[in-house]
Amino acid sequence: MAIFWKHVKSSSPLLQRLKRHITGGHYLLSRSFTTTEGHRPTIVHKRSLDILHDPWFNKGTAFSMTERDRLDLRGLLPPNVVSSEVQIERFMVDLKRLEVQARDGPSDPNALAKWRILNRLHDRNETMYYKVLIANIEEYAPIVYTPTVGLVCQNYSGLFRRPRGMYFSAEDRGEMMSMVYNWPADQVDMIVVTDGSRILGLGDLGVQGIGIAIGKLDLYVAAAGINPQRVLPVMIDVGTNNTKLLEDPLYLGLQQHRLDGDEYLAVIDEFMEAVFTRWPNVIVQFEDFQSKWAFKLLQRYRTTYRMFNDDVQGTAGVAIAGLLGAVRAQGRPMIDFPKQKIVVAGAGSAGIGVLNAARKTMARMLGNNEFAFQSAKSQFWVVDAKGLITEGREDIDPDALPFARNLKEMDRQGLREGASLVEVVKQVKPDVLLGLSAVGGLFSNEVLEALKGSTSTRPAIFAMSNPTKNAECTPEEAFSILGDNIIFASGSPFSNVDLGNGHIGHCNQGNNMYLFPGIGLGTLLSGSRIVSDGMLQAAAERLAAYMSEEEVLKGVIFPSISRIRDITLEVAAAVIKEAVEEDLAEGYHEMDARELHRLSPDEIKDYVKNNMWNPEYPTLVYRHE
Numbered sequence: 001m002a003i004f005w006k007h008v009k010s011s012s013p014l015l016q017r018l019k020r021h022i023t024g025g026h027y028l029l030s031r032s033f034t035t036t037e038g039h040r041p042t043i044v045h046k047r048s049l050d051i052l053h054d055p056w057f058n059k060g061t062a063f064s065m066t067e068r069d070r071l072d073l074r075g076l077l078p079p080n081v082v083s084s085e086v087q088i089e090r091f092m093v094d095l096k097r098l099e100v101q102a103r104d105g106p107s108d109p110n111a112l113a114k115w116r117i118l119n120r121l122h123d124r125n126e127t128m129y130y131k132v133l134i135a136n137i138e139e140y141a142p143i144v145y146t147p148t149v150g151l152v153c154q155n156y157s158g159l160f161r162r163p164r165g166m167y168f169s170a171e172d173r174g175e176m177m178s179m180v181y182n183w184p185a186d187q188v189d190m191i192v193v194t195d196g197s198r199i200l201g202l203g204d205l206g207v208q209g210i211g212i213a214i215g216k217l218d219l220y221v222a223a224a225g226i227n228p229q230r231v232l233p234v235m236i237d238v239g240t241n242n243t244k245l246l247e248d249p250l251y252l253g254l255q256q257h258r259l260d261g262d263e264y265l266a267v268i269d270e271f272m273e274a275v276f277t278r279w280p281n282v283i284v285q286f287e288d289f290q291s292k293w294a295f296k297l298l299q300r301y302r303t304t305y306r307m308f309n310d311d312v313q314g315t316a317g318v319a320i321a322g323l324l325g326a327v328r329a330q331g332r333p334m335i336d337f338p339k340q341k342i343v344v345a346g347a348g349s350a351g352i353g354v355l356n357a358a359r360k361t362m363a364r365m366l367g368n369n370e371f372a373f374q375s376a377k378s379q380f381w382v383v384d385a386k387g388l389i390t391e392g393r394e395d396i397d398p399d400a401l402p403f404a405r406n407l408k409e410m411d412r413q414g415l416r417e418g419a420s421l422v423e424v425v426k427q428v429k430p431d432v433l434l435g436l437s438a439v440g441g442l443f444s445n446e447v448l449e450a451l452k453g454s455t456s457t458r459p460a461i462f463a464m465s466n467p468t469k470n471a472e473c474t475p476e477e478a479f480s481i482l483g484d485n486i487i488f489a490s491g492s493p494f495s496n497v498d499l500g501n502g503h504i505g506h507c508n509q510g511n512n513m514y515l516f517p518g519i520g521l522g523t524l525l526s527g528s529r530i531v532s533d534g535m536l537q538a539a540a541e542r543l544a545a546y547m548s549e550e551e552v553l554k555g556v557i558f559p560s561i562s563r564i565r566d567i568t569l570e571v572a573a574a575v576i577k578e579a580v581e582e583d584l585a586e587g588y589h590e591m592d593a594r595e596l597h598r599l600s601p602d603e604i605k606d607y608v609k610n611n612m613w614n615p616e617y618p619t620l621v622y623r624h625e
C-alpha cells in the first residue's frame with residue numbers, strides 16, 4: 001500500500017473510490033496513478049487469470065510479450081499482440097457485422113446473439129451456466145455446440161472478449177513445459193485440443209478454432225458431468241494457410257503459414273510432454289485436425305498417452321451404431337450388417353475412420369479372421385473429390401488405399417476410376433449412402449433419384465457433414481424424393497419433416513457427441529492408461545443397443561439429445577467394463593483396480609453416476625492462508 005499512498009493526493013476522487021473499496025474489505029490490490037511527474041508503472045498484486053478477470057488491469061490481447069511473461073500470462077491469450085486501437089477496431093467491426101453474419105443456412109437467425117448471452121453467463125457464473133445448459137440441452141446444444149459453434153469460430157476474432165483455455169503457439173517452442181503452470185488448476189481431467197486446421201466442414205480457421213475445443217468441453221460438463229474446473233480447451237497455433245486470415249489485420253493468431261513436417265511434430269510433441277508432465281492423468285481429445293495429421297498423430301501417441309481422436313474414432317463409433325440401427329430398422333438382425341452395400345462420399349479423417357471401423361465390425365461378424373477381413377472390403381465403394389477410388393488412382397492416399405476397388409471388378413460393375421457419385425449410386429444400388437465430404441448439397445436431386453434404385457427395403461441416408469450448410473442433403477430433400485420408407489441421419493440438427501397424412505419423417509442427429517463424452521468419462525474413471533480399440537468398440541456397441549426395437553422400427557436410430565446424460569453414463573460404464581476385462585483399468589481416486597474388478601454392471605453404473613458433477617452451488621467458507 002505504501003507505494004500507492006505516495007502517489008495519490010488525498011482529495012483525488014479516485015482515492016475516495018479506492019478507499020471505499022478498501023474499507024469494504026474486499027479490494028486486495030494497490031494501484032498507482034499518473035501524477036504530474038508522468039507515467040509510472042502500476043503495481044499489481046495479482047497474476048495470471050486473476051489479472052485478466054480484473055476490469056481495472058485487464059488489457060486483453062494488448063498485453064505485451066514481456067508483460068505476459070512477467071505476469072504469468074503466457075499461453076492464456078491468443079498469440080498476436082495488438083494495439084489498443086486495433087482492439088477497438090475489432091470490437092466495432094464485430095458490433096456492426098453481427099446481424100449480417102448471424103445466419104448459418106436454415107438454422108436459428110438469433111443463434112449468435114444467444115451464444116453471446118450464454119457466453120457472458122459462462123464468464124460470470126459457471127454453475128448457473130451449466131444448470132441452464134443441462135436443463136435446456138435440446139435448445140442450447142445447437143448454440144454452444146454444432147452448428148452455431150462453427151459460426152462462432154468463423155467470427156472468433158470479433159467475438160473474443162475474455163480468453164478461455166490455453167494457447168500454445170509456434171513462438172512458444174522451448175517454453176511449454178513452464179507455460180503449462182500458468183493454468184490455475186492443479187487437476188485437469190480433460191483437454192480438448194485443436195490446431196484449427198479443419199474446423200467442422202469450414203476449413204482452416206487458425207487460432208479461431210479454439211471455439212470448437214470450448215464447445216466440446218461444454219458437452220463434457222453437461223453430458224458427462226466432468227467438473228468444469230477440471231477441463232482445459234487448448235489451441236495449438238502453428239500458423240494458418242487461410243489467406244483471408246493471413247491478411248486480416250484483426251486476426252488474433254500467428255500470421256504465418258502453417259508449420260509442417262518435423263517442425264510441426266516438434267510443437268505437438270512438446271505440448272503433449274508438457275501437459276502430461278503437469279497432469280499425468282489427463283485425457284487429451286484431438287479435435288478437428290486435418291486428415292493429413294489426424295491419423296499420424298493418433299498412431300504416434302495412442303499407445304503412450306491417454307488420448308483419442310474424436311473425428312476418427314468417435315465418429316466411427318457413432319456411424320457404426322447408426323449403420324447397425326439402419327439394419328435393425330429394415331427388420332433384420334444386426335448380424336446381417338456384413339451384407340449391406342455402403343457408398344461413402346468423403347475419404348478424410350472421418351470417412352476413413354468410419355470405413356476402417358465398419359470393415360472391422362463386419363469382419364468380426366463374419367468369423368473374425370483374415371478371410372473375413374478381406375471379403376468385408378467388397379461391401380464399400382468410396383468416392384472422394386476425384387470420384388470413385390480404385391487401384392488405378394495415381395498418388396493414392398495411403399489411408400484410403402485399403403478401400404480402393406479393383407479395376408477389373410469395377411469394369412464388371414460398369415464403373416471406373418473416378419466415376420461420379422451419381423454413377424456409383426446408380427450401379428451399386430446401395431443400402432446406405434453416407435456423406436462425410438464437407439460438401440453441402442452433394443446428395444443432389446439426381447443422386448437421391450438414383451438411390452430410388454436401391455436394393456434395400458429401407459435405404460439409409462447419412463448426411464453427416466457439419467455445420468448445417470455443409471450437410472450433403474436436408475431431410476426435406478431426402479424424404480420428398482425417396483418417400484418415408486428411409487432412414488435419415490445428419491451431423492447437424494434438423495427438425496423432423498411433416499410428410500402429411502399424419503406421417504413424420506424422422507431426422508436423427510448422427511453426431512459424435514453421443515460417444516466422446518462417455519469415452520472420456522469411462523477412460524477417466526477406469527484409470528486406463530490408453531484408450532484401446534476394445535474400449536471404443538464397447539462404446540459404439542452400447543450406443544447401438546440403446547434404442548428399443550420399437551423406436552428403431554419407427555426410424556429413430558439415435559436417442560434425442562435430451563437423453564445425452566443418460567446415454568453418456570451408459571457408454572462410460574461400457575468403457576469401464578471393457579477396460580477392466582482387458583486388464584487396463586488401474587482405478588481412479590479411492591476406487592482401486594482390484595475393487596473395480598469386483599463391481600457388478602449395475603454397481604459400475606452407480607459408480608459412474610456418483611462421480612458425475614452436478615451444477616449445485618457449494619457452501620463457501622473464507623479462511624486466511
Ligand SMILES: NC(=O)c1ccc[n+]([C@@H]2O[C@H](COP(=O)([O-])OP(=O)(O)OC[C@H]3O[C@@H](n4cnc5c(N)ncnc54)[C@H](O)[C@@H]3O)[C@@H](O)[C@H]2O)c1
Nearest residue numbers: 200201346347348349350384385437438465466491511512
Ligand atoms: N457427424 C459427425 O459426428 C462428424 C464427425 C466428424 C466429421 N464430420 C464432418 O465430416 C466432414 C469431413 O470431415 P473430415 O475430417 O473427414 O474432412 P476432410 O477434409 O479430411 O475430408 C473431406 C473428404 O471429402 C472429400 N470430398 C471433397 N469433395 C467431394 C465431393 N465433391 N465428392 C465426394 N467427396 C468429396 C475429400 O476428397 C476428402 O476425402 C466435415 O464436414 C465434418 O464436420 C462429422
Ligand SMILES: O=C(O)C[C@H](O)C(=O)O
Nearest residue numbers: 146200288311466511512
Ligand atoms: O463437432 C461436431 O459437431 C462433429 C465433428 O466433430 C465434426 O468435426 O464435425
Ligand SMILES: [Mg+2]
Nearest residue numbers: 200287288311
Ligand atoms: Mg470434429
